[in-house]
Amino acid sequence: DVKVTQSSRYLVKRTGEKVFLECVQDMDHENMFWYRQDPGLGLRLIYFSYDVKMKEKGDIPEGYSVSREKKERFSLILESASTNQTSMYLCASTTGAQANYGYTFGSGTRLTVV
Amino acid sequence: GENVEQHPSTLSVQEGDSAVIKCTYSDSASNYFPWYKQELGKGPQLIIDIRSNVGEKKDQRIAVTLNKTAKHFSLHITETQPEDSAVYFCAALPSGGGADGLTFGKGTHLIIQP
Numbered sequence: 001d002v003k004v005t006q007s008s009r010y011l012v013k014r015t016g017e018k019v020f021l022e023c024v025q026d027m028d029h030e031n032m033f034w035y036r037q038d039p040g041l042g043l044r045l046i047y048f049s050y051d052v053k054m055k056e057k058g059d060i061p062e063g064y065s066v067s068r069e070k071k072e073r074f075s076l077i078l079e080s081a082s083t084n085q086t087s088m089y090l091c092a093s094t095t096g097a098q099a100n101y102g103y104t105f106g107s108g109t110r111l112t113v114v
Numbered sequence: 115g116e117n118v119e120q121h122p123s124t125l126s127v128q129e130g131d132s133a134v135i136k137c138t139y140s141d142s143a144s145n146y147f148p149w150y151k152q153e154l155g156k157g158p159q160l161i162i163d164i165r166s167n168v169g170e171k172k173d174q175r176i177a178v179t180l181n182k183t184a185k186h187f188s189l190h191i192t193e194t195q196p197e198d199s200a201v202y203f204c205a206a207l208p209s210g211g212g213a214d215g216l217t218f219g220k221g222t223h224l225i226i227q228p
Contacts, residue, residue, distance in 0.1 A: 105159070106157050
């Protein structure tokens with residue numbers, strides 16, 4: 001089974017801190033995604049990557065950046081955490097040039113910014 | 115870009131009854147429609163998907179139907195059980211690959227009443 005592992009289940013950070021969320025997948029998938037999930041808003045795409053060193057902005061990239069130095073790892077960076085970035089963050093990966101084989105999600109990281 | 119609407123936001127059914135969740139999409143070029151189930155504290159998991167060249171797909175108690183003309187697709191769960199309680203998300207993928215991947219509905223919280 002494909003596994004997508006997110007390094008932390010729960011994180012509490014202070015306003016202004018630089019925050020790193022890590023995601024690792026073990027099935028050589030090309031495409032990786034970061035979403036945030038908020039009640040009533042569903043899953044919103046922050047950034048995605050379809051290859052090493054490649055990154056593309058999603059629908060809500062402001063305040064975030066990403067890094068993909070190795071194929072299996074996709075990191076989400078909050079440059080200066082703010083309280084409105086308190087949310088559940090989900091990482092996903094998939095194979096196929098057209099991403100139509102279904103995503104595998106990690107278990108999520110619940111981030112609280114105080 | 116693609117827009118996916120999902121209804122209802124909350125659905126409560128008696129154990130043993132059927133549940134139906136409906137989604138509409140805006141991009142007529144979309145050709146892949148997965149459904150995800152998210153249990154409490156976990157990431158979403160793919161439960162069934164359908165491609166635009168078929169109208170219906172079944173897997174035991176769950177089925178998905180697709181009406182391309184009307185641009186809507188539905189998830190049907192029969193003989194509901196307590197373990198079906200979860201949040202369900204529909205999604206659509208444009209035929210161009212949607213380099214930014216799937217567009218998700220906002221989710222339906224399904225509650226199975228004993």
